[in-house]
Structures are given as C-alpha cells and as structure tokens.
Amino acid sequence: MRWKRLMTITKKEFIHIKRDKASLIIALMMPIMMLLLFGFAVNTDINNVDLVVYDGSRTADSRELIGKFTNSYYFTLYGEVNSPKDVEEYISLGKVKVGLVIPPDYAKDLRRNSTTEIQVLVDGSDPTIAKTAMSYSLLIGNNYSLKLKEVQSKKAGLDNHQTSGINLKSFVLYNPTLESSKFNVPGVIGLILQNITVILTSFAMVREREKGTIEQLIMTPVSPFELIVGKLIPYTVIGFFDMLMTLLLGNIIFGVTIKGSIALLILLGTLFLICSLAMGMLISTVAKTQLQAMQASIALLLPSVLLSGFMFPREAMPKVVYYIGSILPMTYFLEILRGIIVKGVGITYLISPIISLLILIFIIVGITMKKFSKTLD
Incomplete structure (x- = not known):
C-alpha cells in the first residue's frame, strides 16, 4: 500500500462529498436534528x-x-x-x-x-x-x-x-381497559401509510432522471401537472391497498375494531394519502439522486414519528417542539384515526384536524408544482 495513492483517493472522495452539497448538509445536520428531537420529544413525564x-x-x-x-x-x-x-x-x-x-x-x-x-x-x-x-x-x-x-x-x-x-x-x-393496542395500532396504520407512499413516490422522478428517461418525457406534449398526477396514480392504488390491508389485519390480529364510520375513515385516509404522495413528489423534484431522496425521506419521516404523538404524548413536549409537530400532516391524521377507530366520533368532531390537513395539502401541492419544471435542469 502506497500512502501517496491512498491519500489521492481520499482527497478525490472528499471532493465528491464536497460537490454533493445536499448529501453533505443532510449528513452534518442529521445528528443535530436527531439529538434535538430525541432530547426534547422523548419525554414520558406528563405534566400540565x-x-x-x-x-x-x-x-x-x-x-x-x-x-x-x-x-x-x-x-x-x-x-x-x-x-x-x-x-x-x-x-x-x-x-x-x-x-x-x-x-x-x-x-x-x-x-x-x-x-x-x-x-x-x-x-x-x-x-x-x-x-x-x-x-x-x-x-x-x-x-x-x-x-x-x-x-x-x-x-x-x-x-x-x-x-x-x-x-x-x-x-x-373510549378505552376502559386501557389496552395499548387500541392506541398503537391506529398510529401504526397512519405511519405505514405515510412511510410507504413517501418513500416510493420520492424515487419516482429521481429514477427517471438517473436512468436518462426523463429526456423522453420532456420531448412529449405532457404537461407538468399531467406528469405528476400520472406518476402518483399507481402509488395511490398501492396506498389504498396498504390502508385496507392494515385495517383488516389490525382487526384480525390485535382485535382493534373500527367504532366509527368506515366510509369516513377511507375518505379522510384519502386526504392523508394525497398529502403523503405530494410530500414524496416534492422530495422527488428537489433531490438529484436516489440517495438524496432516501436521506430526505428519512429526515422527514423521523420527526413524524417523534413529534406527531405516535410514540410520545405531545402534552409532555416543550412548546416550541409542540408547535413544530403542528405542521406535520401525521399529527392531524393520528387525531382522525384515533377519533374514528377508538372513539367512534363523526365528522363534526374532526373538523379541526380535517381543516388543518387540507391546508397542509394545498401548501405542499403548491410548493411541489412550483418546484417542478419540465426541463433537463
């Protein structure tokens, strides 16, 4: 082994890392984000x-x-x-x-x-x-x-x-026996729905770009809106299948029954599905490589697990962290899931999370449409 050759390869790799600024920023900021999230959000001391x-x-x-x-x-x-x-x-x-x-x-x-x-x-x-x-x-x-x-x-x-x-x-x-499965299973359903759709969708445009097939799409008369919607439809079908499958298995394996309206749950699940797909497409339009898309997806999904109330009560979080969790779609979908599945409430009791979810959908879809441009860049 020659040290000169070794140092040359090392220098070359540092140059590659420096040029891939998106991955470099994620690599440097992820430890800080994880420390702050786990430090503030992971708190089981319930006060106030x-x-x-x-x-x-x-x-x-x-x-x-x-x-x-x-x-x-x-x-x-x-x-x-x-x-x-x-x-x-x-x-x-x-x-x-x-x-x-x-x-x-x-x-x-x-x-x-x-x-x-x-x-x-x-x-x-x-x-x-x-x-x-x-x-x-x-x-x-x-x-x-x-x-x-x-x-x-x-x-x-x-x-x-x-x-x-x-x-x-x-x-x-609503849960007299305080069974943890009635609390966890609805949250897991939302988490599965979000994770699968975001990760799969985030690779959609990046894959076209890496394989070079994006040029063929650019030469067609397809509009940006048609291109995005066309790519989202297959993942929408997958998302629907996953949602129905997890609801069925949650009932068969864990005995979690839906006390409210199944039709309302599917309707509101569709809203969340659209929001998750839009988030994945936003990542796909920003990321240049599949590695960047995966890193960005993890950076998005981690706060959703910790700050939405899926694992730890939001009431125990500091106000700043609590408000950060308020901008996550998963936070409101968990309210909807637990409201319909555990409490059996109707749509009148879910107006607040539904409105919040709709606002986030319009914002995310708007940003995605603005960021996407049908060009080689």
Whole structure:
C-alpha cells in the first residue's frame, strides 16, 4: 500500500462529498436534528394536562377543590362548562384529556359530614396520559380529603375515622381497559401509510432522471401537472391497498375494531394519502439522486414519528417542539384515526384536524408544482 495513492483517493472522495452539497448538509445536520428531537420529544413525564371543569356547586368549597387541581403542575385549567355532558363533549372533541365533575350538593354534603363523590373523566384513547392523569387525580383527591378530615375532626372533636371527606371516582372513556393496542395500532396504520407512499413516490422522478428517461418525457406534449398526477396514480392504488390491508389485519390480529364510520375513515385516509404522495413528489423534484431522496425521506419521516404523538404524548413536549409537530400532516391524521377507530366520533368532531390537513395539502401541492419544471435542469 502506497500512502501517496491512498491519500489521492481520499482527497478525490472528499471532493465528491464536497460537490454533493445536499448529501453533505443532510449528513452534518442529521445528528443535530436527531439529538434535538430525541432530547426534547422523548419525554414520558406528563405534566400540565388540560382539564375542563363542571362546578355544579359553585361555592367557596368547590373552588378550593378546583384550585387543588389547577394550582398543581399536573393539570392546567382549560375552562369551565355548564353541564357534565359538556365535559364529555370536550373530551370527545380532543380539546382536553381530563374532566372534573363536582355535584351540586358538594358543599352541603361536606357540612353534613357525609361523603361526597367527585367524578374524574379521563380520555382512554391515550393510555399513557390516562394512567398518569388518574394517578395524579387520586393523589390530589386523597390528600385534599385527608385535609378536610383533619379540619372537621378539630372542629367537632372527633377522630379522623369518624369524619367524612370526598370520594373521588375515575371513569375512563373510549378505552376502559386501557389496552395499548387500541392506541398503537391506529398510529401504526397512519405511519405505514405515510412511510410507504413517501418513500416510493420520492424515487419516482429521481429514477427517471438517473436512468436518462426523463429526456423522453420532456420531448412529449405532457404537461407538468399531467406528469405528476400520472406518476402518483399507481402509488395511490398501492396506498389504498396498504390502508385496507392494515385495517383488516389490525382487526384480525390485535382485535382493534373500527367504532366509527368506515366510509369516513377511507375518505379522510384519502386526504392523508394525497398529502403523503405530494410530500414524496416534492422530495422527488428537489433531490438529484436516489440517495438524496432516501436521506430526505428519512429526515422527514423521523420527526413524524417523534413529534406527531405516535410514540410520545405531545402534552409532555416543550412548546416550541409542540408547535413544530403542528405542521406535520401525521399529527392531524393520528387525531382522525384515533377519533374514528377508538372513539367512534363523526365528522363534526374532526373538523379541526380535517381543516388543518387540507391546508397542509394545498401548501405542499403548491410548493411541489412550483418546484417542478419540465426541463433537463
């Protein structure tokens, strides 16, 4: 081995890397992005869970109980509603994860030294948040109940066991057994649909360019729009097949049934499929080689896994990271999937994620059409 020849080859390879600026940027920025994503997004400590309250008593005693929940760092008061039904409505809409229901006779029961029941409603579609919220609620309720017993015993001169406090009962909605498969399988369906379509589509135009067949397409009277749509149709068919197959296997293997409308799920899945295909085509129009397309796809898909709420609760993420996750289509499709499959809600409950998904589709498709030009460059 001659060192001179070795160093010449090494220098030549560094020149190739320097000329491939896209791959170089991805190679240098990917470690930083992964460190920041994993550092901030991978957090299972659930704090500041949004809480909605129905205060039927509307007394100083009930406000003191609400303060025990909201003054802790476990819960954040989202708002107060006028009926227990509104509490369930807020949870169904996905606005909050926990609801506190205080009965009208709360203060009267305390003054009569009789036990009063407090309801805590928890969204079971996310078992991680549900288990943590129930633990926090029981902790706050038990501590407050002990405090009330101490105060009552001092006033009446009785033993703590002879006094009554509050009895906090937790009710889990939509997933009473807190099965993780009902949370994970819908997310996996969305992830599979996105990953396959983005990766396959991202190679579509790059493959033509590398094989030299792009010149033949340029010589034809086909418009850019026709070319893009024509290339997307086969992957749309594949995406539909994958979606139906994963829904069927999820039911057969994991027992995850669709509680809502299958037709609505397919319709909204089509929207997400279009969005994923547009993202893949955008990568395909920007990347010059299949390696660059693969690197860009990974750079796009990794945040979708970590920041969308697929693996880790978004409520535990810092605000900046939370807002970054809000620009990912996967975030809204997960809301749609879990809303229809786990909760069985209709389209009226999914207006917000649907609108957000439509806005992202128009933006991504617009950028793709602008970036694509039917030229050799």
